[in-house]
Amino acid sequence: MEGDCCRSGDPASVGEHCNRFRKQTCRLSARLPRSLDEICMRLLEDRVVIISGAAHPKGIGKATAQLFVEHGARVAVLDLDETSLKESAHDISPDPSKVIALQCDVSSMEQCQRAVSQVMDWSGGRIDVLVNNAAITQKAAFQEITEAEFDRITSVNLRGVFFLSKAVIPAMKAQASGSIVCISSLSAQNGGGIFGGAHYCGAKAGVLGMARAMAKEFGPHGIRVNTIAPGLVTTDFSKTGRSDESKDESAQAWPLRRAGRPYEIANGCLFLASDLSSYVTGTTLDINGGAYMN
Numbered sequence: 001m002e003g004d005c006c007r008s009g010d011p012a013s014v015g016e017h018c019n020r021f022r023k024q025t026c027r028l029s030a031r032l033p034r035s036l037d038e039i040c041m042r043l044l045e046d047r048v049v050i051i052s053g054a055a056h057p058k059g060i061g062k063a064t065a066q067l068f069v070e071h072g073a074r075v076a077v078l079d080l081d082e083t084s085l086k087e088s089a090h091d092i093s094p095d096p097s098k099v100i101a102l103q104c105d106v107s108s109m110e111q112c113q114r115a116v117s118q119v120m121d122w123s124g125g126r127i128d129v130l131v132n133n134a135a136i137t138q139k140a141a142f143q144e145i146t147e148a149e150f151d152r153i154t155s156v157n158l159r160g161v162f163f164l165s166k167a168v169i170p171a172m173k174a175q176a177s178g179s180i181v182c183i184s185s186l187s188a189q190n191g192g193g194i195f196g197g198a199h200y201c202g203a204k205a206g207v208l209g210m211a212r213a214m215a216k217e218f219g220p221h222g223i224r225v226n227t228i229a230p231g232l233v234t235t236d237f238s239k240t241g242r243s244d245e246s247k248d249e250s251a252q253a254w255p256l257r258r259a260g261r262p263y264e265i266a267n268g269c270l271f272l273a274s275d276l277s278s279y280v281t282g283t284t285l286d287i288n289g290g291a292y293m294n
């Protein structure tokens with residue numbers, strides 16, 4: 001689905017994106033499972049989606065929630081930061097039947113289970129997609145990382161993925177369908193260095209392995225599990241206050257010569273969440289401007 005529109009710096013509207021996609025793929029239409037109009041315009045019509053870590057205005061979680069709502073999904077956004085989460089949810093859609101905001105610390109199994117049961121009440125018992133996006137980072141030299149810091153980072157970034165995934169699996173199994181997308185990182189593959197220490201890299205590498213184990217175990221139940229490994233993206237994740245321009249500068253040695261934008265990771269989530277990827281499971285989608293090639 002990557003066409004000319006994906007190469008520019010601006011996000012194309014869904015309609016614009018689809019017109020280009022339609023032109024490029026019309027020759028394949030006979031083999032596609034549904035009509036192109038249906039596939040293009042509303043890839044997630046009436047799907048119930050949970051996205052963790054969607055509070056920050058410039059974050060990947062919010063960009064993904066916005067794109068999913070444009071594609072017809074009903075989205076539950078979860079985050080630790082309740083005030084920003086409510087503002088983000090209102091920006092995404094003021095319609096409470098489209099978007100709900102639930103405070104949830106993903107490092108707590110109990111809170112994950114409570115949030116998932118609230119989503120089930122809201123949705124009438126369905127959960128079609130989970131995007132495990134919430135995470136924290138810390139730049140630190142290996143020998144400087146304390147036991148408490150190691151536990152804090154792995155607790156959110158690895159245990160959080162385990163807890164939230166575990167909480168949605170019963171609903172997905174009962175439906176015999178579902179898609180789980182886990183946001184890992186380029187740091188899991190190349191050892192980090194930009195803003196993540198060894199504890200961050202280890203937790204994100206753990207996500208890659210755990211997602212594949214889930215893909216194997218739950219594939220027979222119709223549940224697909226995939227990961228995305230973003231490179232440097234222009235969000236406020238590292239909390240360094242660096243501008244987007246300075247992040248683009250850092251990326252000058254990479255083939256696409258710039259950092260990624262949140263909507264570009266959201267586009268990958270859309271592919272993996274929707275039926276466009278119906279035969280894809282256990283894979284890692286690298287969205288990194290060519291910074292690292294597997």
Ligand SMILES: NC(=O)c1ccc[n+]([C@@H]2O[C@H](COP(=O)([O-])OP(=O)(O)OC[C@H]3O[C@@H](n4cnc5c(N)ncnc54)[C@H](O)[C@@H]3O)[C@@H](O)[C@H]2O)c1
Pocket residue numbers: 052053054055056058059060061078079080081104105106107132133134135136156183184185186187229230231232233234235236237238
């Ligand atoms: N920005 C990058 O360059 C980059 C690169 C590689 C991977 N990633 C990954 O992308 C994902 C999104 O990051 P982002 O860049 O949008 O940053 P972000 O800070 O906007 O998003 C992370 C969100 O997680 C939330 N969060 C933190 N701890 C939580 C907890 N315990 N429970 C629930 N929510 C919690 C934060 O409040 C925040 O809203 C993360 O998984 C991150 O590791 C980002």
